[in-house]
Amino acid sequence: MLEKAYDPQVTEDRIYQMWEDSGAFKADAKSTKESFTVSMPPPNATGQLHLGHAVMLALEDIFIRFARMQGKEALWLPGTDHAAIATESVVIKKIQKEEKIRDPRAKFGRTELVRRIAEFVEKSQGTIRSQIRKMGSSCDWSRERYTMDPSLNRCVNEVFQKMYKDGLIYQGFRVVNWDTALQTTISDDEIEYQDREGTLWTFEYLSAEQTGGEPLAVATSRPETKLGDNAIIVHPDDERYAHLVGRHFEVLWPGGVTRHVTVVADHSVDREFGTGTIGCTPYHSKIDYEIWQRHKEEIFADPQQVIGEDGLMTENAGDFAGLSVEKCRQKFVEGLQKQGKLLKEETYVQPLSISYRSKQPVEPIPKLQWFIDVNKKVVVWKKKKMSLKEVLQEVVRSKDICIIPDRFEKTYFQWIDNLQDWCVSRQIWWGHRVPVFYCRNCMDAQDSTDQGSGIRDQGVYVSVEGLDKCSECGSSVTQDPDTLDTWFSSGLWTWSTLIDPVLTGDYSLDLPDLLAQSPDFQKFHPTTVMETGYDILFFWIARMILMTTYATGQIPFKTVYLHGLVRTRDGKKMSKSDPSTCIDPLEIIPKYGADALRMSMIVGQSPGNDFRLYEEKIGGYRNFINKLWNASRFVLMTCESADVDPHSAEGSGIRDQGSGKLPLADRALLSSLQDLIEEVTNSLEGYRLSEAGERLYSFVWDYFCDWYLELSKGEANPQLLVHALRTILILLHPYCPFVTEELWSHFKPKDAGMLIKEPWPVAEKKSKNAQAQQDLQIVINVISAIRSLRADYNVEPSALITAIIHSKKYAKLLESQRSHIERLGRVEFLSIDSQPQQHEHVASAFLKDTEVHLPLEGIIDFSKECTRLAKEQDDLQKFL
RNA sequence: GGGUGGUUAGCUCAGUUGGUCUAGAGCGUCUGGUUUACACCCAGAAGGUCACAGGUUCGAUUCCUGUACCACCCACCA
Numbered sequence: 032m033l034e035k036a037y038d039p040q041v042t043e044d045r046i047y048q049m050w051e052d053s054g055a056f057k058a059d060a061k062s063t064k065e066s067f068t069v070s071m072p073p074p075n076a077t078g079q080l081h082l083g084h085a086v087m088l089a090l091e092d093i094f095i096r097f098a099r100m101q102g103k104e105a106l107w108l109p110g111t112d113h114a115a116i117a118t119e120s121v122v123i124k125k126i127q128k129e130e131k132i133r134d135p136r137a138k139f140g141r142t143e144l145v146r147r148i149a150e151f152v153e154k155s156q157g158t159i160r161s162q163i164r165k166m167g168s169s170c171d172w173s174r175e176r177y178t179m180d181p182s183l184n185r186c187v188n189e190v191f192q193k194m195y196k197d198g199l200i201y202q203g204f205r206v207v208n209w210d211t212a213l214q215t216t217i218s219d220d221e222i223e224y225q226d227r228e229g230t231l232w233t234f235e236y237l238s239a240e241q242t243g244g245e246p247l248a249v250a251t252s253r254p255e256t257k258l259g260d261n262a263i264i265v266h267p268d269d270e271r272y273a274h275l276v277g278r279h280f281e282v283l284w285p286g287g288v289t290r291h292v293t294v295v296a297d298h299s300v301d302r303e304f305g306t307g308t309i310g311c312t313p314y315h316s317k318i319d320y321e322i323w324q325r326h327k328e329e330i331f332a333d334p335q336q337v338i339g340e341d342g343l344m345t346e347n348a349g350d351f352a353g354l355s356v357e358k359c360r361q362k363f364v365e366g367l368q369k370q371g372k373l374l375k376e377e378t379y380v381q382p383l384s385i386s387y388r389s390k391q392p393v394e395p396i397p398k399l400q401w402f403i404d405v406n407k408k409v410v411v412w413k414k415k416k417m418s419l420k421e422v423l424q425e426v427v428r429s430k431d432i433c434i435i436p437d438r439f440e441k442t443y444f445q446w447i448d449n450l451q452d453w454c455v456s457r458q459i460w461w462g463h464r465v466p467v468f469y470c471r472n473c474m475d476a477q478d479s480t481d482q483g484s485g486i487r488d489q490g491v492y493v494s495v496e497g498l499d500k501c502s503e504c505g506s507s508v509t510q511d512p513d514t515l516d517t518w519f520s521s522g523l524w525t526w527s528t529l530i531d532p533v534l535t536g537d538y539s540l541d542l543p544d545l546l547a548q549s550p551d552f553q554k555f556h557p558t559t560v561m562e563t564g565y566d567i568l569f570f571w572i573a574r575m576i577l578m579t580t581y582a583t584g585q586i587p588f589k590t591v592y593l594h595g596l597v598r599t600r601d602g603k604k605m606s607k608s609d610p611s612t613c614i615d616p617l618e619i620i621p622k623y624g625a626d627a628l629r630m631s632m633i634v635g636q637s638p639g640n641d642f643r644l645y646e647e648k649i650g651g652y653r654n655f656i657n658k659l660w661n662a663s664r665f666v667l668m669t670c671e672s673a674d675v676d677p678h679s680a681e682g683s684g685i686r687d688q689g690s691g692k693l694p695l696a697d698r699a700l701l702s703s704l705q706d707l708i709e710e711v712t713n714s715l716e717g718y719r720l721s722e723a724g725e726r727l728y729s730f731v732w733d734y735f736c737d738w739y740l741e742l743s744k745g746e747a748n749p750q751l752l753v754h755a756l757r758t759i760l761i762l763l764h765p766y767c768p769f770v771t772e773e774l775w776s777h778f779k780p781k782d783a784g785m786l787i788k789e790p791w792p793v794a795e796k797k798s799k800n801a802q803a804q805q806d807l808q809i810v811i812n813v814i815s816a817i818r819s820l821r822a823d824y825n826v827e828p829s830a831l832i833t834a835i836i837h838s839k840k841y842a843k844l845l846e847s848q849r850s851h852i853e854r855l856g857r858v859e860f861l862s863i864d865s866q867p868q869q870h871e872h873v874a875s876a877f878l879k880d881t882e883v884h885l886p887l888e889g890i891i892d893f894s895k896e897c898t899r900l901a902k903e904q905d906d907l908q909k910f911l
Numbered sequence: 912g913g914g915u916g917g918u919u920a921g922c923u924c925a926g927u928u929g930g931u932c933u934a935g936a937g938c939g940u941c942u943g944g945u946u947u948a949c950a951c952c953c954a955g956a957a958g959g960u961c962a963c964a965g966g967u968u969c970g971a972u973u974c975c976u977g978u979a980c981c982a983c984c985c986a987c988c989a
Binding site: 033249253300305442645658744 | 914916917927938943944947952954982984985986988
């Protein structure tokens with residue numbers, strides 16, 4: 032016999048082990064069944080399971096279990112991510128702290144540091160793997176991948192090479208986002224904006240003497256960058272400055288630096304803001320860089336880099352060289368003041384670019400980097416040549432890819448509209464290294480010094496398998512020191528994980544060969560649904576679409592399901608830096624069970640919307656799991672007392688008995704089960720997980736337990752009970768796999784296997800009986816009315832009473848259900864007739880087509896009732 | 912500045928093609944309760960002019976327009 036309460040702790044790990052050992056998670060590429068594939072968004076290899084993962088795992092496990100039970104060849108491919116910058120900085124910090132080494136990069140060198148990071152990842156990878164299992168995730172561990180696997184590296188190199196050949200990847204000297212803390216570039220999407228209170232300084236840029244009239248003033252929040260100016264920009268229609276446009280000036284800055292600037296007219300200037308002029312600093316502002324590019328011909332002087340990679344002022348900053356940006360700013364302003372040029376100093380709120388990774392301000396600096404061109408029309412898609420940008424738009428616009436909820440399509444398009452070339456190179460060591468090799472010898476031999484268009488320069492080789500010697504001159508080559516943005520390899524995730532690792536060692540094969548000869552890729556790609564938080568729509572979803580359509584000619588997935596972010600009880604974001612705001616799934620699971628946690632994150636939530644999670648909510652679903660447990664216990668006890676073996680109970684026998692023979696409640700139950708199957712299936716197929724979960728919850732608790740089981744007491748049909756329970760367990764299994772699998776072992780038919788492999792039920796028309804359902808509802812309403820009246824008139828709960836029911840329409844029906852009404856309403860004398868009659872001293876309830884009366888004489892003590900009412904009146908008066 | 916979402920019981924939220932919504936759930940509250948599983952339970956109850964103002968309609972929480980407040984995304988360091 033089952034324990035009185037369900038204990039997930041003694042069950043879950045055992046069940047998971049059983050599943051895993053049985054091979055139930057394993058997908059078969061040779062199968063002829065329709066495939067259903069989910070690529071698990073790979074958690075950070077060194078990470079800890081948090082609620083974001085938990086939501087993802089719960090949702091995807093529901094998709095995959097449902098598909099598996101529906102008879103599809105279901106593959107859920109798990110994996111971990113090398114999380115380039117994040118991991119490298121964690122390990123560096125660890126070494127700094129534990130080994131007291133200030134600069135581990137300098138101390139160990141590249142090879143050794145990378146080895147140490149790999150070692151650290153290796154060690155900690157096991158943690159996240161076991162934590163994923165804790166959630167009940169039925170993923171195919173035999174196909175686990177890691178974004179730094181050699182086979183994935185092969186894919187990365189192949190794609191890089193293909194893009195290089197197509198001219199989609201190029202090296203360019205540009206103003207990039209430099210993270211001074213992490214000492215690397217970051218992409219535009221890795222920037223966050225924060226409003227900070229700053230100062231806007233207005234100063235005299237050109238004197239009255241220089242302009243020959245009014246002095247020209249410029250406003251800036253970054254005076255120190257003015258040392259790198261080579262122009263002043265004004266609006267073409269601005270009459271104040273029209274006479275200066277095209278003229279060159281010499282400016283002497285504090286710090287003893289002299290610069291030549293040209294006054295240039297450009298429409299990007301807002302005449303209303305500040306003085307209507309901009310000091311143009313091409314090397315420390317992307318906007319200014321663009322302006323410079325537009326007016327290169329007119330501008331006399333070259334721009335100057337005055338801030339270095341270390342965040343300190345460069346030699347070009349004259350006396351300020353070596354100072355920090357902040358210090359220089361202060362000195363510079365003081366200098367202006369001394370020169371008598373400072374006109375105004377006001378505070379204002381300015382947006383500040385912050386690195387998503389280090390949370391430090393981003394410094395725009397000029398650098399030679401690798402970029403992916405998103406506008407070049409060389410991608411063949413649906414027989415047309417398009418740019419990457421256009422393909423990104425096309426696949427969603429044409430509904431090849433659907434996003435749930437669909438409003439995110441708009442967000443997606445908006446992002447694409449603003450998309451610029453993607454900077455993919457990073458100055459860190461942990462990651463996929465740029466597969467480009469340089470031969471100094473050949474490069475030096477070449478006289479071109481044009482940095483901007485150096486993509487096909489001599490001595491530059493892109494190699495998939497690596498290169499030692501230059502193919503031209505035979506001298507040794509050096510590999511590009513940079514690594515690729517972590518999203519470059521993540522962008523390949525849906526298919527690089529399906530490439531046969533045995534093939535990737537064979538360099539005689541090209542990318543199309545690899546794709547064509549990998550059975551997993553052929554069977555399981557494109558994947559069916561990609562599920563992730565909406566916060567990485569741009570970072571990852573869009574990148575996967577970009578990289579995959581280009582590299583494989585296929586979309587990466589058909590549907591994108593975006594879940595909301597988990598928030599605290601107060602609606603705040605849970606942040607790692609403040610553990611008190613976090614709910615730790617690893618603490619919750621032992622306490623409430625993974626099943627309860629899963630349901631609490633799915634039911635009552637809608638995709639794309641944030642939701643708040645707190646312990647009581649999880650507790651509520653723990654209670655539900657326990658309710659299901661106890662209902663099963665009851666069914667088991669019923670079987671026992673009727674001497675029926677639950678394993679040999681025959682479901683189909685019940686259904687074939689013919690609906691006429693079964694009692695009303697049984698007919699209604701059978702019929703309701705068909706509705707349930709239909710509705711749950713429909714909801715799940717439409718990815719409406721909350722709806723299906725809620726339906727199941729309410730069916731089990733409010734209908735099956737509260738009414739059917741109560742009605743069945745005393746005249747239970749064990750066969751039918753077992754049949755109903757089996758159906759419930761099957762339908763609930765995707766939501767709460769552990770408890771249902773455990774209970775299934777007590778109820779499964781003799782020849783059945785584990786629940787995880789049980790076929791999904793199909794609703795049977797012949798079991799449907801709308802009349803029975805309606806009739807049962809009438810009976811339920813009558814019983815509820817009696818109970819309600821009893822409570823209203825404070826009838827002793829244990830007292831047996833008299834009840835009178837008048838109903839022309841339902842008299843016959845109610846008569847046939849007399850025993851149920853009597854038992855559940857605690858009625859001793861029940862009179863049912865079809866004619867309404869007048870009664871005195873009765874409590875009455877009027878239902879549609881039915882009246883329920885309880886004679887009060889004798890059941891309630893009127894004197895006691897008077898005292899009670901008097902007291903109540905008293906209380907109310909006091910309250911008033 | 913551009914865009915998106917939210918505003919429904921004390922709290923957290925469902926409500927998918929406008930009429931079984933005289934508006935639902937969970938938690939909380941109140942009144943009772945050892946009834947052949949379950950107190951992680953059972954029975955009963957209270958509690959909402961579905962943000963506000965217009966419009967379309969026979970009829971709107973549901974569609975349209977506007978307003979307010981709260982989130983979020985994107986752009987912008989003059």
